C-alpha cells in the first residue's frame with residue numbers, strides 16, 4: 001500500500017491487514033520493539049480544524065520513531081495560491097510522508113501523485129478513511145466480525161463519513177442502512193459505484209430495526225457552516241436517542257466519530273450511556289493510524 005487516499009481505493013485484504021496490525025500495535029503500546037519511522041519526518045498539512053486526527057497522528061508518528069511537523073495550510077504558500085502540485089514536489093524532496101486534511105478529494109490525490117511520498121487522507125469533503133477503518137476495528141474488537149451485520153447511519157447521509165461507510169460495506173460484506181432526509185441521502189450514482197447492500201430511507205425507526213450498530217456524525221460538516229440553519233431545520237429528528245435504540249438489537253453499539261452536538265444528532269443521555277464505546281473509538285484512531293503508518297511507509 002503506497003497511499004491511503006480513500007476506502008474506495010482500498011481492498012478488503014488491505015483493510016484486514018490494517019486491522020490485524022492495529023491489534024498488534026495496540027497491544028505493544030509503550031514497549032514497541034521496532035520504530036519503523038525512525039529517521040523520518042512527516043508533514044501534517046491541514047486546511048480544516050481537528051482535535052482527534054491531529055493529536056493521534058502527531059503522537060502516532062512520534063511513537064513509531066518519526067518526527068512530525070504540523071502545517072496549517074494558511075500559513076504556507078498554499079494558502080496564498082501556490083499550486084498543490086508545486087507544494088507536493090517541494091515537500092516530496094524534503095519529508096518522508098504527508099497527512100492531509102482538506103476540502104477537495106482531488107487535492108489529496110494530486111499531492112500523492114506529484115510528491116511521490118506516502119500520502120494519507122485525513123478527511124476530505126468526499127471521504128474520511130482513517131475514521132471508518134477505526135470504526136470497523138472498534139466494532140470488531142467489541143462485537144466480532146462485521147460481515148453479515150447491520151449498520152445504521154443516521155443524519156447527513158451524504159457527507160464524508162457515511163460515504164466512506166458506503167464503500168466499506170461491499171468490501172467487508174455488511175448491510176448499511178442510511179436514514180436521512182432525501183436531500184441528505186447519497187446519490188444513486190455513488191451507490192451504484194460502491195455496490196454492496198446499501199439502502200436509504202427517510203424512516204429512521206425502520207432503519208434501526210434489528211441493527212447491530214447505530215452511528216451518527218455532525219449535521220453541519222466543516223465547510224458547510226453557511227448552510228447551518230437550513231441543515232438543522234431539515235435534519236431535526238434524525239437523532240440517536242433511547243427511542244431509536246430500543247428498535248436496534250439488544251447488543252447494538254452506538255458510535256459517533258466526534259465532535260458531538262448533544263440535542264442534535266444524538267441526545268445527551270444516549271451519548272453519555274455509550275461514552276465508553278465512543279471514547280474507545282476515539283482512542284483507536286491512534287492505534288489504527290499507527291498501523292497505517294507502519295504499512296505505507298516507503
Ligand code: CP
Pocket residue numbers: 049050051052053054123131257258259
Ligand atoms: N473524528 C475526527 O476526525 O475528529 P477531528 O475533526 O477532531 O480530527
Ligand code: NVA
Pocket residue numbers: 123128159160161217218220221222257258259
Ligand atoms: N463530517 C464531519 C466529520 C468530522 C470528523 C466533517 O466533515 O466536519
